Amino acid sequence: MSDPIVESSAAWPEIVKRHKDASTYPAGVAYMDGQYLPMSEAKISVLDWGFLHSDATYDTVHVWNGRFFRLDLHLDRFFSGLGKLRMDIGVDRREVQSILEKCVALSGHRSAYVEMICTRGTSPTFSRDPRNAVNRFIAFAVPFGSVANPEQMKRGLHVAISQTVRIPPASIDPTLKNYHWLDLVKGLFDAYDQNAETALVLDYKGNIAEGPGFNVFVVRHGKIKTPAENVLLGITRRSVFDICGELGLPLSAEPVSISDLKAADEIFITSTAGGIMPVTRVDGEVVGNADVGPITTRLTEIYWQKHEDPAWSSPISYPVASQESERA
Amino acid sequence: MSDPIVESSAAWPEIVKRHKDASTYPAGVAYMDGQYLPMSEAKISVLDWGFLHSDATYDTVHVWNGRFFRLDLHLDRFFSGLGKLRMDIGVDRREVQSILEKCVALSGHRSAYVEMICTRGTSPTFSRDPRNAVNRFIAFAVPFGSVANPEQMKRGLHVAISQTVRIPPASIDPTLKNYHWLDLVKGLFDAYDQNAETALVLDYKGNIAEGPGFNVFVVRHGKIKTPAENVLLGITRRSVFDICGELGLPLSAEPVSISDLKAADEIFITSTAGGIMPVTRVDGEVVGNADVGPITTRLTEIYWQKHEDPAWSSPISYPVASQESERA
Numbered sequence A, B: 001m002s003d004p005i006v007e008s009s010a011a012w013p014e015i016v017k018r019h020k021d022a023s024t025y026p027a028g029v030a031y032m033d034g035q036y037l038p039m040s041e042a043k044i045s046v047l048d049w050g051f052l053h054s055d056a057t058y059d060t061v062h063v064w065n066g067r068f069f070r071l072d073l074h075l076d077r078f079f080s081g082l083g084k085l086r087m088d089i090g091v092d093r094r095e096v097q098s099i100l101e102k103c104v105a106l107s108g109h110r111s112a113y114v115e116m117i118c119t120r121g122t123s124p125t126f127s128r129d130p131r132n133a134v135n136r137f138i139a140f141a142v143p144f145g146s147v148a149n150p151e152q153m154k155r156g157l158h159v160a161i162s163q164t165v166r167i168p169p170a171s172i173d174p175t176l177k178n179y180h181w182l183d184l185v186k187g188l189f190d191a192y193d194q195n196a197e198t199a200l201v202l203d204y205k206g207n208i209a210e211g212p213g214f215n216v217f218v219v220r221h222g223k224i225k226t227p228a229e230n231v232l233l234g235i236t237r238r239s240v241f242d243i244c245g246e247l248g249l250p251l252s253a254e255p256v257s258i259s260d261l262k263a264a265d266e267i268f269i270t271s272t273a274g275g276i277m278p279v280t281r282v283d284g285e286v287v288g289n290a291d292v293g294p295i296t297t298r299l300t301e302i303y304w305q306k307h308e309d310p311a312w313s314s315p316i317s318y319p320v321a322s323q324e325s326e327r328a
Helices: A004-010 A071-084 A093-107 A150-155 A182-193 A235-247 A258-262 A294-308 A320-327 B004-010 B071-084 B093-107 B150-155 B182-193 B235-247 B258-262 B294-308 B320-327
Strands: A029-032 A035-038 A043-045 A056-064 A067-069 A112-122 A134-143 A157-165 A198-202 A208-210 A215-220 A223-226 A251-253 A266-271 A275-282 A313-315 B029-032 B035-038 B043-045 B056-064 B067-069 B112-122 B134-143 B157-165 B198-202 B215-220 B223-226 B251-253 B266-271 B275-282 B313-315
Touching (some): A029 A093, A035 A093, A056 A071, A067 A294, A071 A093, A093 A112, A093 A134, A157 A182, A157 A266, A215 A235, A215 A258, A223 A235, A235 A266, A235 A275, A275 A294, A294 A313, B029 B093, B067 B093, B157 B182, B182 B198, B215 B235, B215 B258, B223 B235, B235 B275, B235 B294, B266 B294, B294 B313
Parallel strands (some): A157 A198, A157 A275, B223 B251
Antiparallel strands (some): A029 A035, A029 A134, A056 A112, A067 A313, A112 A134, A215 A223, A215 A266, A266 A275, B029 B134, B215 B223
């Protein structure tokens, strides 16, 4: 018989000092703890309350052709969210702006999806009291992504209405940008089950609320409307209001019923991830004449033109080497 | 004038290859990607949808005196959650049990808080479609923690009722253990503002739902009740049902109004993090005669006795060295 102590220890796996990570990460640069890092290093502890309690707020701004789009509005909303959650990131607005710019510049991306995050963090004394936590600020820039791919942009997205109810304002302030998405994920799987490409979920009154990461607009007889309540007040949503104001197009924030959606001449969705995107099918039925509508097309064109407008966008300084490699 | 290229590059921070992490972590062992790791290495990417969309489920079992408490019930609930979220962790129930046991054994903790997690993960192609994600299984064992500290266990917790409404079942299935906690965090800050130690939040009908990580029970004229709807079906809650069944104490799951709470002779809360814990103040008013009540005390005693009962608990095999160091 062998020594039972040896037998026992032989059965135990070793504790590996460093996690060996075989995952793939997008090209990009993150900022954390004063350090600029490759995306593969941008990780948070599983003990961070930002994960364990989804106790976090964030914002995502995009960069197009080397320019931030409406960065000020995103910073406004991010700092407003920090206040609502009583979080302190230890850096001011100017510093956040500088960090975001450095993430983009160091990444070399001319078109980027740029996220700023604050998590509750953890308590150094392992207390359960969130007031004792050291809040954690993270930022990163990765390649620009869109809800709709080029084919969907051309022929319009196919959406399905899920009976899932978006988390109501009495539970979580929808103007606080947050990661509570399981209702939207449920909606998405419901939509896939109906062979649709994305979903719309309901508000707590049974009207249309929003979709996974986007607001929705309907056009009927030249009038445009979008849900007022139980939705994130998206910056792209706001841009549609601003553009409609400039063009003199009638737009109002008011309840959008399922019937309104099904009777629409045009439907479009809005998100920082893709801008203004057409919808041409709802629950398998065609919207209007089945093509991307003229108002959707006009708004989309102006939305992208605004990306060169200094009133709506601001240039990023890139390292010279990066500019040169981009030219090459 | 100096060379503009040199001047420009000098202004740019370097990209650090490895994140330097100055945070403190509790003693413990985690499992991820087939590796057993110190808690400092148990991290997820900020791009993991488990973080970005709180698209994750989990369960927490505790170990007391070297024995798992009701592990089977926690595994049942965890695997049920995986099914509801259409996630696949790639290991079966027996393997999960073995991994949890190894995390505890390697940590050496005789009393531990043991968490099993599945996150949606990320898509290797960076698609936005959750069906393309590689789900991520993580487990860890850290020292046992409690909602109530020893002083609070003796004199009872002071709670405040927040007007925040727990996320309703129409939005997120409350039987799916999830990290959507911002409503509970809001409740907690509301409670702190009233000099209370923890919170109770309401259900969507205006009755009492639950608190941050716990269920609540009220005792009035010897009868016990606990909310039936809009609450997590806690394993400790279930244990109270089982113990009341054995003792022949009347207990029912039915609406608990704010008046019920304020008229209670005794109140207690239940959580894996602490077991059965007394509440002796609600909104600054004393509960019953201000002391921990006899039913609460009796149930708490039996709850802890059950931790030695083979029908309710199962022993963990520790490495011999660890057993010896514990004895020393």
